[in-house]
Amino acid sequence: xxxxxxxxxxxxxxxxxxxxxxxxxxxxxxxxxxxxxxxxxxxxxxxxxxxxxxxxxxxxxxxxxxxxxxxxxxxxxxxxxxxxxxxxxxxxxxxxxxxxxxxxxxxxxxxxxxxxxxxxxxxxxxxxxxxxxxxxxxxxxxxxxxxxxxxxxxxxxxxxxxxxxxxxxxxxxxxxxxxxxxxxxxxxxxxxxxxxxxxxxxxxxxxxxxxxxxxxxxxxxxxxxxxxxxxxxxxxxxxxxxxxxxxxxxxxxxxxxxxxxxxxxxxxxxxxxxxxxxxxxxxxxxxxxxxxxxxxxxxxxxxxxxxxxxxxxxxxxxxxxxxxxxxxxxxxxxxxxxxxxxxxxxxxxxxxxxxxxxxxxx
Ligand code: SAH
Numbered sequence: 001x002x003x004x005x006x007x008x009x010x011x012x013x014x015x016x017x018x019x020x021x022x023x024x025x026x027x028x029x030x031x032x033x034x035x036x037x038x039x040x041x042x043x044x045x046x047x048x049x050x051x052x053x054x055x056x057x058x059x060x061x062x063x064x065x066x067x068x069x070x071x072x073x074x075x076x077x078x079x080x081x082x083x084x085x086x087x088x089x090x091x092x093x094x095x096x097x098x099x100x101x102x103x104x105x106x107x108x109x110x111x112x113x114x115x116x117x118x119x120x121x122x123x124x125x126x127x128x129x130x131x132x133x134x135x136x137x138x139x140x141x142x143x144x145x146x147x148x149x150x151x152x153x154x155x156x157x158x159x160x161x162x163x164x165x166x167x168x169x170x171x172x173x174x175x176x177x178x179x180x181x182x183x184x185x186x187x188x189x190x191x192x193x194x195x196x197x198x199x200x201x202x203x204x205x206x207x208x209x210x211x212x213x214x215x216x217x218x219x220x221x222x223x224x225x226x227x228x229x230x231x232x233x234x235x236x237x238x239x240x241x242x243x244x245x246x247x248x249x250x251x252x253x254x255x256x257x258x259x260x261x262x263x264x265x266x267x268x269x270x271x272x273x274x275x276x277x278x279x280x281x282x283x284x285x286x287x288x289x290x291x292x293x294x295x296x297x298x299x300x301x302x303x304x305x306x307x308x309x310x311x312x313x314x315x316x317x318x319x320x321x322x323x324x325x326x327x328x329x330x331x332x333x334x335x336x337x338x339x340x341x342x343x344x345x346x347x348x349x350x351x352x353x354x355x356x357x358x359x360x361x362x
Contacts, residue, residue, distance in 0.1 A: 002033075002267075002268040002269055002270050002271050003033055003270070004026065004027065004030060004033035004034075004269045004270035005182075005184065005268060005269050005270075006182070007033070008023070008026065008177075008179065008184065008269060009179040009182050009183075009184065012177070012178055012179040012184075013179060016178075017176035017177060017178040017187050017189060018176060018177050019163055019174055019175070019176050019177075019189075020161070020162060020163055020164050020174075020175050020176065020177065020254070021161035021162060021163045021217075021218070021219075022161075023177040023184075023266075023269070024161040024162060024254075024274050025161045026269065027265075027269035027270055027272075027274055028159060028161075028273075028274055029120050029121070030270065033269075033270040034121075034270060035269075035270050035271065035272065035273055035274070036120065036121040036123075036124060036159070037120070037121050037122070037123060038123060038270070040092075040123065040124075040127070041273055042054060042057050042091055042092055050259075050260070051257050051258050051259055051260065051272065051273050052257045052260060052273055053260075054091060054154060054155050055095075055154060055155075055241065055300070055334055055340060055344070056091070056094040056095035056098060056154060057091075057092070057094055058330050058333050058334055058340075059327075059330035059331070059333070059334060060098050061304075061309060061312050061313060061316065061330070061331070061334070062095070062098070062304070062334055063094065063095045063096070063097070063098020063099045063101075063102065064098055064099070064101070064102035064312060065102075065304055065307040065308065065309060065312065066095065066098075066099050066102075066152060066239070066307075067098060067099030067100060067101065067102030067103040068102050068103070068307070068308075069239070069307060069358055069359060070085065070099060070103060070109075070150050070152070071102070071103040071105070071106045071109045072358060073150065073237060073354075073355070073357065073358070074106075074109050074112065074113075074150070075106065075109070076355040077148070077235075077354055077355060079108060079109075079112070080112065080147075080148050080235075081112055082112055082114065082147050082148075083109075083112050083113055083114070083147070083148055083149070083150060083236075084113075084114050084116055084144075084145055084147055084148070084149040084150070084236075085099075085113045085114065085115050085116065085149075085150055085152075086116045086117075086118065086138075086144070086149050086150070086151045086152070087115075087116070087117055087118070087151075087152050087153065088118045088141070088151065088152070088153035088156040088223075089118065089119065089153060089154075089155065089156035089159060090117045090118075090119060090124070090128050091124060091127075091128075091154075091155075092124070092127045092128065092131060093117075093127060093128035093129075093130070093131030093132050093135070094131060095152070095154055096115060096117070096128075096131065096132045096135070097131045097132055099152075100113075100115070100132065114136065114145075115132055115134055115135045115136065116135065116136045116137070116138060116145065117132075117135050117136070117137050117138070118137075118138045118139075118140060118141055119137060119138075119139075120139065120140075125137055140223075141223050141226040141227055141230075142226060144226065144227075144230045146234060147234055148234055148235035148236040149230060149231065149234060149235075149236040149238075150236050150237055150238070150239075151227055151231075151236070151237070151238035151239070151240075152238070152239050152240075152241075153238075153239075153240045153241070153242070154241045154242070155241070155242055155243075155275075156240070156242070157217075157220050157223075157224075157240060157242050157244075157278040157283070158242050158243060158244070158275040158276060158277070158278050159273075159274075159275060160217050160219040160220045160223070161217065161219055162215045162216065162217045162254065162276040163175075163215070163216045163217070163218070164213050164214070164215055164216075164252065164254065165191075165194040165196075165213065165214045165215075165216065166188055166211065166212070166213055166214075167208050167209065167210055167211060167212050167214070168210065168211070169210060171190070172191055172193070172194045173188035173189060173190055173191065174188070174189050174191045174194065175187075175188060175189075175213070176188070176189045177266060183266075184266040184267075184269070185266060186266070194214070194216070196214070196216060197216070197218070197221055199221065199282050199285045199286050199289065200216055200221070200279070200282055202285055203248045203279060203281040203282040203285055204248055204250060205248050205249065205250065208250055212250055212251065213250065213251055213252040214250045215250070215251075215252070215253065215254075215276055215277075215279070217276070217279070220278070220279070220282075220283070221282070221286060224282075224283050224286040224287070225286055225290065228286055228287045228289075228290035228292055228349065229290050231290070231292055231349070231350070231351050232290045232291045232292060232351065235351045235353065235354070236350070236351060236354070237348060237349065237350035237351065237354055237357060238287075238348070238349050238350075239346065239347075239348050239357075240278075240280075240283065240346070240347045240348075241300060241344060241345070241346050242278040242280075242344065242345065243275075243277060243278065243343045243344050243345070244277040244278030244279060244280050244345055245277060245278075245279065245280060245281075245345075246280060246281070246297040246345055247281065248281055249279075253276045253277035254274070254275075254276050255274070255275055255276070256272040256273065256274050256275075257272060257273045257275070258271060258272035258273070278345075280297045280345055280347050281297070283347055283349075284297065284347055284349070287349035291352065292349045292350060292351060292352065293349065293350050293351075293352055293354070294347065294348070294349045295346075295347060295348035295349070295350075295357055295360040296360055296361055297345050297346070297347050298345065298346050298359075298360060298361070299337075299341060299342050299344070299345060299346075300334065300335065300340055300341055300342075300343075300344035300345065300346055301334070301335035301336065301337060301340075301341025301342060302341075303346045303359045303360070304334055304335050304341075305335060306358075306359045306360075307358065307359045309331060309334065309335055310331070313327055313328065313330075313331040346359075346360075348360055
């Protein structure tokens with residue numbers, strides 16, 4: 001039962017259909033009923049609970065490798081006395097806790113790093129405080145603290161609302177959500193122009209088939225612009241990990257996960273995780289426009305292996321007799337092409353004065 005569904009049905013009856021972005025925003029972050037606002041969505045399928053599992057929850061090695069990546073970058077950028085270590089959408093705080101533990105081999109880094117979480121959900125903030133007691137919080141990226149920053153976001157952009165547009169000959173329809181007899185369904189609404197932003201237009205293939213869907217995430221563009229401008233002004237870098245595409249692409253990627261199974265995104269708003277693929281070329285384009293360098297977009301498996309995933313897994317296996325099989329399974333989940341290794345991509349962006357980012361081809 002989804003109370004939010006009843007509320008949305010009533011609202012639609014009164015005000016007419018809502019566009020997909022408005023629906024997604026309410027389903028995920030409605031202050032009372034939003035998915036992230038009330039539930040603890042992360043879990044391990046075989047151990048009961050949760051709706052999906054993310055890389056830091058699969059294995060501690062994920063956070064350890066990223067922690068070493070950050071500490072190394074901080075050292076090579078000249079070891080500034082203060083660095084803001086900003087994580088977007090930190091979930092349970094596992095990634096940051098693992099990163100800080102790995103980076104503790106550099107006590108000067110630990111001293112320099114101010115941990116800041118960007119998080120909307122009070123329920124998740126409480127969990128994050130348990131994992132990383134010294135953290136500070138921001139509601140969004142509109143006001144970022146001065147000074148150089150290293151940003152990390154794992155499965156953050158995929159949670160930001162999207163709009164969908166359908167090509168119809170020379171014109172466009174926008175996908176909306178409407179209600180009938182207490183069920184929600186899609187409806188195409190005529191619009192005069194989709195009004196794609198400049199960076200989105202630059203990242204679309206030249207030819208878009210009739211009837212095809214193009215997704216746009218104005219919220220993602222705003223966040224990426226704010227982060228990029230901040231890095232351009234204050235120095236630093238950012239690393240984003242998510243599932244999405246490397247090349248300009250289009251198509252419907254809107255999906256819902258509930259209890260580790262795909263479900264209808266309109267069936268139970270507030271009860272399922274809703275996501276869309278991240279348009280990585282678009283994020284890189286925004287960084288470029290702000291004057292930053294952007295890395296090639298690489299697969300998660302390739303990146304983690306370049307950072308020493310296999311060596312770290314070997315070390316852990318030797319140190320943990322009886323857990324070898326489990327550690328090896330976790331390594332494969334992170335990096336094998338049939339698991340997260342290929343679907344998930346990584347993009348690094350940096351101020352032009354920063355040293356090269358490790359893990360990416362030159
Ligand atoms: N990075 C974590 C969690 C990913 S889930 C992990 O890998 O396990 C998405 C996270 O982004 C959650 O913490 C969610 O509450 C947060 N989030 C979603 N929308 C947000 C928004 N608009 N602003 C800030 N945080 C948001």
